[in-house]
Amino acid sequence: MISLNVNVDHIATIRQARGGNEPDPVAAAVICELAGADGIVCHLREDRRHIQDRDVEILRKIVSTKLDLEMAAVEEIINIALRIKPDLVTIVPEKRMELTTEGGLDVAADLPRFSSLVEIMHKGGIKVSFFVEPEIRQIEAVLKTGAEIVELHTGVYANLRDEKKIEEELAKIKSAADFAKSSGLTVVAGHGLNYKNVIDICKIGTIDELSIGHSIISRASLVGLERAVREMLEIIRYSLLTR
Numbered sequence: 003m004i005s006l007n008v009n010v011d012h013i014a015t016i017r018q019a020r021g022g023n024e025p026d027p028v029a030a031a032v033i034c035e036l037a038g039a040d041g042i043v044c045h046l047r048e049d050r051r052h053i054q055d056r057d058v059e060i061l062r063k064i065v066s067t068k069l070d071l072e073m074a075a076v077e078e079i080i081n082i083a084l085r086i087k088p089d090l091v092t093i094v095p096e097k098r099m100e101l102t103t104e105g106g107l108d109v110a111a112d113l114p115r116f117s118s119l120v121e122i123m124h125k126g127g128i129k130v131s132f133f134v135e136p137e138i139r140q141i142e143a144v145l146k147t148g149a150e151i152v153e154l155h156t157g158v159y160a161n162l163r164d165e166k167k168i169e170e171e172l173a174k175i176k177s178a179a180d181f182a183k184s185s186g187l188t189v190v191a192g193h194g195l196n197y198k199n200v201i202d203i204c205k206i207g208t209i210d211e212l213s214i215g216h217s218i219i220s221r222a223s224l225v226g227l228e229r230a231v232r233e234m235l236e237i238i239r240y241s242l243l244t245r
């Protein structure tokens with residue numbers, strides 16, 4: 003099976019558009035879990051553009067599957083994570099002007115810093131995932147930090163339109179996923195995945211979990227959140243049956 007972790011950031015994006023209380027990402031998380039999601043993801047950004055501190059605190063109390071807090075490796079958010087204790091943190095690069103997370107983290111570039119972050123999180127009872135490009139050298143770096151999970155960036159794959167380039171990027175993701183899995187890491191894939199491009203990602207065979215936000219929340223705005231989550235789960239299951 004492949005698990006589906008639903009990112010509820012964009013429910014908060016709609017709320018922040020009017021600065022009020024609705025829609026509430028906490029309510030969204032409950033619906034996602036009722037529809038069969040295996041985990042809830044939220045990104046507490048330094049600029050607080052969507053998810054707020056209060057959301058993470060309440061999500062920690064009510065999420066009954068698992069809570070993945072996406073975050074940059076900065077002191078303020080590290081301290082919040084250690085206090086709130088999500089089940090895992092996914093460490094991502096964060097730039098102020100970006101629309102969404104752009105590309106993976108260069109874990110290989112600063113091993114001492116990321117290794118000590120893993121140690122701190124593990125002492126707090128929190129697992130660590132690093133969001134990286136599907137490159138062997140990044141996965142080797144993740145292994146060296148002691149983290150137990152790697153999330154492979156699928157944004158490049160999702161944005162390609164040329165069939166040949168899509169095949170090449172899929173092959174890159176597959177060899178990264180195969181290597182990570184055979185090295186004992188839990189393998190997650192995420193960014194830009196939708197109801198079509200997720201199928202070939204599921205067929206790779208060594209991906210354990212998916213982290214999906216925008217496409218599910220977009221669809222939810224038209225067909226409802228429960229249906230949007232169920233339909234994604236059906237596609238994931240069907241992709242595995244037809245491998």
Ligand code: PXP
Binds near residue numbers: 153194
């Ligand atoms: N994984 C990571 C690390 C992300 O930063 C995001 C975007 O918040 C996602 C997955 C989900 O991406 P999308 O919203 O495009 O499904």
